[in-house]
Amino acid sequence: MPNSAATHAVSELATVTAEPGVPKPDPLLVADKVNRHFGGLVAVDVDHVEIQRGSITALIGPNGAGKTTFFNVLSGFDKADAGSWTFAGNTVTNTPPHRLARKGMVRTFQLTKSLSRLTVLDNMLLGAGGQTGEGMLASLFPFTWRSQETKNTERAMVLLERFSLASKSKDFAGSLSGGQRKLLEMARALMLQPELIMLDEPMAGVNPALKQSLLDHIRDIREQGTTVLFVEHDMDMVRDVSDWVIVMAQGQIIAEGRPEIVMQDQRVIDAYLGAHHDQELTASGGSLTEEVTS
Amino acid sequence: MDMGFVLTQAISQAIGVTAIIYLLATMGLNIQFGYAGLLNFGQIAFVAIGSYAIGVFIIQWQGSVFVPNLWVAILYAILLSVLLALILGVPTLRLRADYLAIVTIAAGEIIRLIFKSTDSLGGAQGINGKMGEEFYAINPFPEQDRFDFGPLSYTRNDAWVVTVGWIVIALLLLLTWALMRSPWGRVLKGIREDEDAVRSLGKSTYFFKMQALILGGIFGTLGGIFWAIAKQSVQPDSFVPAFTFFCYTILILGGAARVMGPVIGAIIFWFLLVFVEQFLLLLISNGTITFLEPTQVGPIRFILVGLGLMLLIIFRPQGILGDKKEIALDAK
Ligand SMILES: Nc1ncnc2c1ncn2[C@@H]1O[C@H](COP(=O)(O)OP(=O)(O)OP(=O)(O)O)[C@@H](O)[C@H]1O
Numbered sequence: 001m002p003n004s005a006a007t008h009a010v011s012e013l014a015t016v017t018a019e020p021g022v023p024k025p026d027p028l029l030v031a032d033k034v035n036r037h038f039g040g041l042v043a044v045d046v047d048h049v050e051i052q053r054g055s056i057t058a059l060i061g062p063n064g065a066g067k068t069t070f071f072n073v074l075s076g077f078d079k080a081d082a083g084s085w086t087f088a089g090n091t092v093t094n095t096p097p098h099r100l101a102r103k104g105m106v107r108t109f110q111l112t113k114s115l116s117r118l119t120v121l122d123n124m125l126l127g128a129g130g131q132t133g134e135g136m137l138a139s140l141f142p143f144t145w146r147s148q149e150t151k152n153t154e155r156a157m158v159l160l161e162r163f164s165l166a167s168k169s170k171d172f173a174g175s176l177s178g179g180q181r182k183l184l185e186m187a188r189a190l191m192l193q194p195e196l197i198m199l200d201e202p203m204a205g206v207n208p209a210l211k212q213s214l215l216d217h218i219r220d221i222r223e224q225g226t227t228v229l230f231v232e233h234d235m236d237m238v239r240d241v242s243d244w245v246i247v248m249a250q251g252q253i254i255a256e257g258r259p260e261i262v263m264q265d266q267r268v269i270d271a272y273l274g275a276h277h278d279q280e281l282t283a284s285g286g287s288l289t290e291e292v293t294s
Numbered sequence: 295m296d297m298g299f300v301l302t303q304a305i306s307q308a309i310g311v312t313a314i315i316y317l318l319a320t321m322g323l324n325i326q327f328g329y330a331g332l333l334n335f336g337q338i339a340f341v342a343i344g345s346y347a348i349g350v351f352i353i354q355w356q357g358s359v360f361v362p363n364l365w366v367a368i369l370y371a372i373l374l375s376v377l378l379a380l381i382l383g384v385p386t387l388r389l390r391a392d393y394l395a396i397v398t399i400a401a402g403e404i405i406r407l408i409f410k411s412t413d414s415l416g417g418a419q420g421i422n423g424k425m426g427e428e429f430y431a432i433n434p435f436p437e438q439d440r441f442d443f444g445p446l447s448y449t450r451n452d453a454w455v456v457t458v459g460w461i462v463i464a465l466l467l468l469l470t471w472a473l474m475r476s477p478w479g480r481v482l483k484g485i486r487e488d489e490d491a492v493r494s495l496g497k498s499t500y501f502f503k504m505q506a507l508i509l510g511g512i513f514g515t516l517g518g519i520f521w522a523i524a525k526q527s528v529q530p531d532s533f534v535p536a537f538t539f540f541c542y543t544i545l546i547l548g549g550a551a552r553v554m555g556p557v558i559g560a561i562i563f564w565f566l567l568v569f570v571e572q573f574l575l576l577l578i579s580n581g582t583i584t585f586l587e588p589t590q591v592g593p594i595r596f597i598l599v600g601l602g603l604m605l606l607i608i609f610r611p612q613g614i615l616g617d618k619k620e621i622a623l624d625a626k
């Protein structure tokens with residue numbers, strides 16, 4: 001039962017101590033000593049982090065903290081300068097993105113990548129895995145892929161319905177609004193039926209009413225057995241939906257824990273507010289001057 | 295010389311051998327650029343490989359056990375075309391799109407210069423001789439001097455060449471249509487829109503791009519094979535970069551990523567080119583235009599066609615068959 005599994009994962013987290021790099025009872029993604037720098041700028045310097053299977057984990061931090069870069073590295077879109085990481089027990093260090101996606105680790109992008117001159121439905125269908133009709137030879141013989149296409153279309157329409165995009169299924173994705181594109185990208189990623197979905201700011205540009213239903217979708221995704229890791233600046237949402245929060249600042253993980261605990265952590269507050277802090281936040285002790293954007 | 299002659303000339307060129315050659319190459323470009331977004335600026339290289347494979351294997355290697363007949367030479371031409379696509383694609387298709395453009399335009403020139411400077415491959419004189427006798431031997435048209443279709447008149451050989459050319463085109467159009475309505479075609483179009491998005495969805499875009507490059511290249515090579523057989527001559531300086539640019543012109547004129555786009559584009563392009571030329575010649579010959587010499591007409595028609603294309607891009611950027619809505623999406 002996926003439902004009980006999710007509840008189980010969450011209850012397991014209750015006993016985990018809130019400290020950076022803490023081991024989890026049932027980790028799906030484990031990263032070790034991951035480092036990525038651009039010239040002199042250290043964008044990511046993560047010593048150790050684990051993502052609990054079946055949980056909703058939020059990755060937060062001020063602008064430029066390295067969240068997107070960390071996502072890029074983990075998902076194979078960027079190469080790490082050092083470090084290693086495993087997914088579901090397999091080492092996937094610097095594995096190309098399409099392989100990771102097939103293994104069940106799918107991500108979305110902060111700058112939405114909807115395929116403009118494809119219809120919304122075609123965007124969705126592109127997400128489906130293991131399609132016979134994507135073989136060049138087989139594609140010439142529709143009887144080999146028609147039934148699969150029909151099934152995928154049905155699944156796509158169910159998802160579009162859930163994301164309030166069903167009425168747009170025949171429109172070009174390029175004609176969608178910014179928020180709708182975010183929704184489409186998320187729905188499209190779900191077409192792969194991933195084990196882990198990594199969402200980079202899924203709520204950016206989505207209107208408040210829709211945000212609520214999106215939160216429900218995200219919980220829904222977890223109930224169906226998918227682990228969710230998402231980057232978000234909206235603290236209300238983070239508090240609302242996440243089982244666990246990881247805080248990044250200047251490339252490092254400075255805190256993690258259950259939302260109600262992390263939100264009160266002085267280092268986190270300082271990192272966000274860039275206030276005069278009287279306490280060292282990072283190993284290097286650099287000051288945090290970023291502002292909160294949300 | 296009168297208006298009827300001008301029109302007849304223009305129509306016969308619009309569906310003639312040259313138009314067919316350009317059309318085949320452009321249909322390849324449509325797969326590469328129109329559907330997959332690959333900037334191949336060296337389609338002429340694939341055409342040259344096709345022409346030269348026929349010329350070298352049939353004439354230079356005459357009687358060789360490796361090339362028993364024309365059909366085997368055609369097979370080799372296609373294999374060489376695949377090889378060329380691999381050579382161009384392997385190092386560039388993992389990189390940003392512009393690298394393919396740079397490499398292909400250079401490759402086209404390199405190939406032309408190699409052929410031009412190597413005597414065993416024809417050298418500067420090129421290769422002349424009876425190419426494709428097996429092809430003409432199976433001509434089913436009855437023995438007679440000329441064949442008239444309405445105002446158009448063909449020799450027996452030309453009638454056969456043009457017929458086969460259009461049959462091949464029809465088959466390849468059917469192939470393109472079948473591919474592009476399938477999930478395979480959908481991946482290609484996705485890559486054109488945003489390669490990273492497609493990669494994030496678990497597709498090896500490199501593999502799909504390679505397939506598109508190879509397939510489009512083979513179309514171009516078929517154009518080259520057809521060229522050698524139809525003209526019975528392979529000249530190195532026919533294979534200049536401008537050929538590829540005309541193909542792009544034809545593609546954009548007709549409408550990229552439309553199955554019939556290249557057909558409409560090629561027919562109109564060649565019709566206009568010949569019509570303008572013949573019309574100007576007519577005006578010069580009957581004294582209406584006195585400020586032009588007949589020898590100046592060749593360059594001038596390109597100027598006029600270029601002007602027409604600029605107007606087209608400004609007022610109908612999606613081409614004749616394209617969808618205006620789609621183009622507008624690009625601007626975002
Ligand atoms: N390609 C790049 N070249 C150079 N520097 C980069 C590059 N990508 C990111 N950086 C730098 O790395 C740091 C981390 O950037 P990143 O995009 O990961 O931040 P983020 O946490 O996602 O921020 P935001 O919340 O604003 O999206 C920034 O200082 C940024 O300037």
Ligand SMILES: [Mg+2]
Nearest residue numbers: 067068069110
């Ligand atoms: Mg970011």
